[in-house]
Amino acid sequence: MRRRARALALLLGALLAAATAAALADSYGAGVARGYGELRPVLVAVEDLRAGRAVGPEQAAALETRRVPARFVPPGALANAAEAIGLVPAGTVPAGSYLLASQLRPPRVDPGDAFGLGGDRHPVEIAVSGAEALTVAGAQPVGERVDVVVTAEPTGSGPGRTYVAAAAVPLLALGPGAAGTAAEGLAAATLGLTRPQALRLIAAESFARRVTLLPRT
Secondary structure: OHHHHHHHHHHHHHHHHHHHHHHHHHHHHHHHHHHHOOEEEEEEEOOOEOOOOOOOOOHHHHEEEEEEEHHHOOOOEOOOHHHOOOOEEOOOEOOOOEOEHHHEEOOOOOHHHHOOOOOOOEEEEEEEEOHHHHHHHHOOOOOOEEEEEEEEOOOOOOOOOEEEEEEEEEEEEEEEOOOOOHHHOEEEEEEEEOHHHHHHHHHHHHHEEEEEEEEOO
16 A cells, blocks of 8 residues: 555656646746747758759758747748759858858859750850841840841942841840941841851951841741
8 A cells, every 4th residue: 555655656746747847848948939039940951052053852852941049040041941942052051051042043044045045056246237127116026036148348340249147046135336336327236156157247247348137037
């Protein structure tokens, strides 16, 4: 009987101690919340994130959401991995660091890639004449295909030769010509050219009387 009473007393003592510990823990947690603020979710890099490498689903495994007191959450801290997907770290983010919005940027897109240029074509700026005809009636020629027509200077008594120097090339941009060319009515056209086309047209800028863009449609 005494053994049972002793066991019951020990059990009650253990339960009382557990309840007291829980109450103290709750009190401590409430005190922490009052002193440091409520717990907030914050994204932490558990592995290094390399600079220049976009954060994709496979890199999301290197990110972990933790809850820390609001007082310790830095400005711009991300709360979950979904906010980082598709963005690129501007510099290496070491493991254990909070991931901040200021550390990420959108991926850079090559101007040529935006227009679907193949690996053999590159953006090249050429001075052209008569570009205003491409925008008649509010047309938006950028992104369309054009023919680049060169009219050479006459030789001797014969007329200058006119020929298509580059056919069906993408027009990437169209703007005013360089300073000092306005009187000549020149515009600056950025075209997606292969290397041979670029060399041919750059040379034509020097010797040709006129370089003109003709829309394909």
